[in-house]
Amino acid sequence: MTELQAREPLIFELSKPGRQAGTQFPPPVDGSAQIPAHLRRATPPALPEVSELQTVRHFTRLSQMNFSIDTHFYPLGSCTMKYNPKACNSFAMLPEFLGRHPLGPEPQGFLACMYELQEMLQEITGMQSVSLTPMAGAQGEFAGVAMIRAYHRARNDLGRTEIIVPQAAHGTNPATAAMCGCTVKEIPCDVDGNVDIDALKAAVSPATAAIMLTNPSTLGVFERKITEVARIVHEAGGLLYYDGANLNAILGKVRPGDMGFDVIHMNLHKTFSTPHGGGGPGSGAVGVGARLRPFLPIPIVGKDGARYRWLTERDLPQTIGRLSGFMGNAGVNLRAYVYMRLLGRDGMVRVAEFAALNANYLMKRLQAAGFEAAYPSRRASHEFIITLKRENRMYQVTAMDVAKRLLDYGFHAPTTYFPLLVPECLLIEPTETEAKEDLDRFCDAMIAIRREMEQDPEKLSSAPHTMPVRRLDDVRAAKQLDLAWKPAA
Amino acid sequence: MTELQAREPLIFELSKPGRQAGTQFPPPVDGSAQIPAHLRRATPPALPEVSELQTVRHFTRLSQMNFSIDTHFYPLGSCTMKYNPKACNSFAMLPEFLGRHPLGPEPQGFLACMYELQEMLQEITGMQSVSLTPMAGAQGEFAGVAMIRAYHRARNDLGRTEIIVPQAAHGTNPATAAMCGCTVKEIPCDVDGNVDIDALKAAVSPATAAIMLTNPSTLGVFERKITEVARIVHEAGGLLYYDGANLNAILGKVRPGDMGFDVIHMNLHKTFSTPHGGGGPGSGAVGVGARLRPFLPIPIVGKDGARYRWLTERDLPQTIGRLSGFMGNAGVNLRAYVYMRLLGRDGMVRVAEFAALNANYLMKRLQAAGFEAAYPSRRASHEFIITLKRENRMYQVTAMDVAKRLLDYGFHAPTTYFPLLVPECLLIEPTETEAKEDLDRFCDAMIAIRREMEQDPEKLSSAPHTMPVRRLDDVRAAKQLDLAWKPAA
Amino acid sequence: MAFIPHTPDDVAGMLAVIGVQSIEDLFDEIPRELRTGKLAVPPAMAEMDVGRLLTERAALDGRPMNFIGAGAYEHHIPAPVWAITTRGEFYSAYTPYQAEASQGTLQLIYEYQSMICALTGMEVSNASLYDGASALAEACLMAVRANRASNSRRILLPRAANPIYAQVAQSITGNQGIVFESVDFDPVSGLTLLEYLQPYSGQDIAALVVQQPNFFGNLEEVDQIADWAHQNKILLIAVVNPTSLAVLKPPGQWGASTDAVRGADIVCGEGQPLGVPLAAGGPYFGFMATRMQYVRQMPGRIVGRTMDVEGRPGFSLTLQAREQHIRRSKATSNICTNQGLMVTAATIYMSLMGPTGLARVAAASMQRTADLVTRLTRVAGVKQAFTAARFHEAVLILDRPVAPILAALARRGIVGGLDLAERYPELGHALLVCATETKLAADIDAYAGALADIMNSSRAAA
């Protein structure tokens, strides 16, 4: 915005020896004299020395350099960037909740919320039991696959170490399989985005531990043959893992448990709108059917009469164990709980309905504007894919160019280059909380950009033009690693 | 920042019939059927119909179009734009404080804070009693002059209806005099910014109710002959009113009570750093010496043994009365209380010391850079005046041009054209919470602008260039009045 | 050092530039004999300690259940309201004098003015005054200036209007010779009947104040009153509760006559119900709206929409020639700092609620108050005071003094209403109560139960 100060300095550049936000310090005492000399720190750490105002101003200004849901339409496919109700944060930050030590007496008010959250999640997923412990989707996946392994092991079925994933799967699926000591078998999708049934049949074997699927898939379409998939995998002795990242699309419409899945993780930070926070925290609650119930990660919340308590290894001797130091991202779960109470029964169904309405509308409008949908014969779920391979051929513009140019138009870019199997793709997820007008404005921008492709493609390849920085050199970032500020020697 | 959306639409432009932020509504009931038909509203008011996300996004984006202390250096003379500690807000917004009805049982915790605030303000101003009721500086002035009138009236000294104010006085001073049914006598200042003693002597008379002064004055200098001024006015039978807007400059260094003032208002939103909030609220607590004590506006906080209570007309039968529906801007007073406890005894003195240090340093640096100080022979108080009359002559640039150009450099403009008696003036108040580096950056910008005056004066006259709008047409605003959005007929 | 960013090196360097030895030297123009010694105020506390102190004090005050209205109303405040209002860019900005760097605040105020016009049915609104009571005082001064047909400084003020407002109007306008004449209310209906106004017909009077709903919660016959005022060339000042305007006829449309001139001339009131917490009495904000013809008589800041040099729409403070910083002793008022941040909250509140939400709040509050009255008047010794239709407040008459009953309720965590004994002795043991949408049926039951209990045992004791 300004002439001299195109950038915000590093906080270290604002630092000066001896400067302090002294109001925040406890009075000096000689407590550290008790430290034996050889265990003491010789020179103070190079943390910044700044005033309270400098700190407030610096981080306030940094915040203004972000796009966010609170400021921009953010149609980032697979990420479900919808409105994060302010109430969820206010209520989760009540001082009694914030002040509670996790190892103190079991807090009945908080546990009541968590118990009810478990119950609601069970109901909407069609599962038997839920653990809120996993701290994000990927850890939920870990918990799921670890339970699957524990299950096979408990049956002494020791050879099952293969996890089948469709090509389009999110990277966390194969990575999780590896974390659990499994090998990954990828299977292709057919032209309509469905799992290739023949390939699946060929893939299953006595080594099959499970298949990991998300439905609707990351291709933005519903896996119609899901019952057949389930049958094939189950008959082969494997289990079905549901990656709940796309649960927003089907909330109250169809339940993973009813589709035949044995275990599911949910991204509460997607479907249940806890904030993304610039990268986290999330919560990856897992739900399981009866077979996997004994293996759930601890702790989970139980109820003895009117009293809530944490269930631990004593209650679940076959548990896969603990995944966090305490009980997962408790505050995130609390935000999800508030959100679900605000939505209620009908509100949850509306989430899926209006997410689908927005996605299908936007897909149709973009198609009408000349963009190519990757799966034109399919309904969009809550998201859909536009492929720019034609534009790439004709104008040498890339999906990345369009993404960056959208920033100039005041829209966060859709997800680019994922799923990997669709060339030059944009995965677009408008979510249910955006108004039709905003979808229309997005279309207008896309149309304007399409015109620029023809008339001024340089405008795209050099985009963005209006951000705090122009396009960044990622190669330099990776080659000339500069990962931390260092004090001048 | 963006290409299509140079502006944020009006909230009404986001509205659509039937859209709702329904989570915020109580369930529909037929309560209003009780309203007789002829008293009922026929058509709903044209308030916007928007979603919660639209609301959050709209006002978040609007907020980003502001300069503020939290984002910019804001050296606005006479306004004391210093850091507003976040703690003051957090503690004042504790739910017990917020939930309290003003007419309920007297809240002992809150009243304890208010009582101690009164005591602290008495001590630092050298006054006998304080009322926290006035809701801003101007209302404090009103209370002060009303007390002065009540005092003369109580002594049956009925002819005293003239208020003397120096030319440089803030507009609220004469306006207040008029609100109190007084006439205003303006007296000039001498070349060094002091009250012209001869003029004062000529001005006082049996009609003199009081003189209103701020010291240091709005010229940014300390009125050295204050004792003489006090003597002259007192001997003439008038009282001395202290406009406390500039208290920041002398906190703990000299007390209005000791200078001879009979009554003072304080701008708690300046000296005690409660936020300006884009225009308010403030708090204009008044302090008085023994003579005016009986006339204080009610309510004030008293203490009976260990119990705090509101003192009312029963306790102060000669009070000038109530100035607000309840007890003034209670929450603002609470913020000031927190701030004062954080500062403490030494911290208060440091306020004045470092405010003076910053102002004198900045004045010297700007002088060195070729700018003309209005009172070069004087110490700056917490603020000082630069006059651009030379630059105006040489380059046809105005103080307003420099002010607007500073915005482009990322600095809020100083106060312009006030006090009215200094031509093309900038009244600059850096405050104690700004770091030396920020003062230096401000100097750099002023130096750069001085260079532009010579090389590219058009750059100034057409400034600002980087704000959400270019220079606005104030004449059009006043001529073609557009003061409210109207629904299309 | 609390909030001081200077290092010793900074200080030394700066003193050198200034050319003095010490910071103390910067105060050398202050006469020695006036200099202050050590201040007798407590030493600094760390934020942590102040936090603890305030938390303890807050706990002392607790969170009683409140049934008082009387000019300040407890409504649900949506979570976004203060989350956004306290953003630094709103919270820590000054008055938007530098328009180009304050478009956020300015556009918001323009939207606010538009909403106030929509609610009141008036043409222009200012950017706020201090509070409802002082807004009435300003309205009275404005009416005297604006009423060209009158040479009088007399203003008619019903006793059924908020008596605290009357006190404040008196304190603020008294020095300018405004004289208030008190107009009685009907003890049966609780209304300001036309017959109490008629004695003033034909007299030279500057303005008449009407509060709708009145202080007792009753709905005045505003059409009759408006017509009478206009027939008598008296300017009509309406004092209104903004929540009620979602369902009540807006002051701009008051009057049953088909005359061209109809409706209130000046509308003012307390903005607190629009998203501002009770907070022990403030900060709240006063709103004021009027007809375009009187805009130059209106006190307070006004934002206008205009254009920049490139023809883009933008906003700035306008008609500043009414204000103290330009017109000085000739200004419409001395007000400078107003209640901007509260206006921010109110604008967000009104946006979230919209016409439907606000009407729901109004209707729910009416219903709750009706329920409360039903339940409380079932308690032996409690009856209703008035017969008129109500908004969301009511006066109850008890068979014994109210104060001890309120004290007993307070001990049970219930703030039971406002004792009217002092201000309206003629009503007997009168209690003003209010229930808004925040009171559930269970809350009302709890109040009724406690009251019955207390009344029974105090009877038993007697």
Add this chain to the structure above:
Amino acid sequence: MAFIPHTPDDVAGMLAVIGVQSIEDLFDEIPRELRTGKLAVPPAMAEMDVGRLLTERAALDGRPMNFIGAGAYEHHIPAPVWAITTRGEFYSAYTPYQAEASQGTLQLIYEYQSMICALTGMEVSNASLYDGASALAEACLMAVRANRASNSRRILLPRAANPIYAQVAQSITGNQGIVFESVDFDPVSGLTLLEYLQPYSGQDIAALVVQQPNFFGNLEEVDQIADWAHQNKILLIAVVNPTSLAVLKPPGQWGASTDAVRGADIVCGEGQPLGVPLAAGGPYFGFMATRMQYVRQMPGRIVGRTMDVEGRPGFSLTLQAREQHIRRSKATSNICTNQGLMVTAATIYMSLMGPTGLARVAAASMQRTADLVTRLTRVAGVKQAFTAARFHEAVLILDRPVAPILAALARRGIVGGLDLAERYPELGHALLVCATETKLAADIDAYAGALADIMNSSRAAA
């Protein structure tokens, strides 16, 4: 409709564009037989009602005075920390994949990484992991990958390290065949003595974990241990409390030898003490730092400083080839979403505290714990368990079972510490206590008084 902005007109228009009759039609690809009936979840509640429910539940939990640490520490959190962290632009942004539209978050993470490096004495830090316990698990997996000198999957894990971390590390790494060997502690000093490690000298071991201060609050002899590890080509994983690093020797400098190789190889821990509230256990964040030579083995996101096409500095996610979205099953970890918002809070916290403030917090906490131990061990039947120098936790030994005592304290609003009976039965009736700078002398007195009372009366009863 909660959070849905569509009007009936919108819906009709959109359906028409799509070419379907109803929203229901959009789900026509889902097999009929799979479709869900009505969900058995409660109906929607208004925000006001949810607020009341949550306020009641919070009140149930109250605000007891806490003396537990054990991996989560109660510190003063400066007011600016969460006021800024919850700004929508931080709170509601995604992972900064679009760097140019996320420079705020990216620069903040770069600053965070720099601060973690400064505290730990390491060269590189990631952008966070889930929490301290899972960070240790990741550190173990990383060490096995990184230790080229070893073919083993054995890791030495002291019993004096947090036993919950041991459990978590086991759960997370078990499927990859990592084997933990438990190393005992000295019952007198409460330390992991070198003599307990020496039996492993010369064996093929991938890594050794050391926690400083250890779970009992004792200060391990980290120099000896580091030297031993390096002599045996074992990678050293340090688990540290970040507050303590303001005053304790940073892991990067552990080791008394003058060898070129000294210090820990991987440093991890729980970031919660840096401005994150206790909040019933989360969200917290795990931090991890290492030497530059191991950066490609490190899990989690990393932000680098680079340049834009105009040569301006800017920030972006880098070395993504380590991560799951690029490397898939070959990634260094499956982590994707991390704990970004907590990192935001921690970065603001560290900026406010700086080296001096953080050292003051550390020193005050040590002092308070020392005071607490002094006061509590004056109570008959209470003694100290260990002789080693401490940071801000201590183990006390009671003359009777701890659980009933804690229950009695809880009834008085005091959370008295952690009962170690189950995890360390060999210690007898052991109680782990902690006092930070948030505990005033009066709080410590209150605890001591209550404990004496309870111990006396339970003795009397016995």
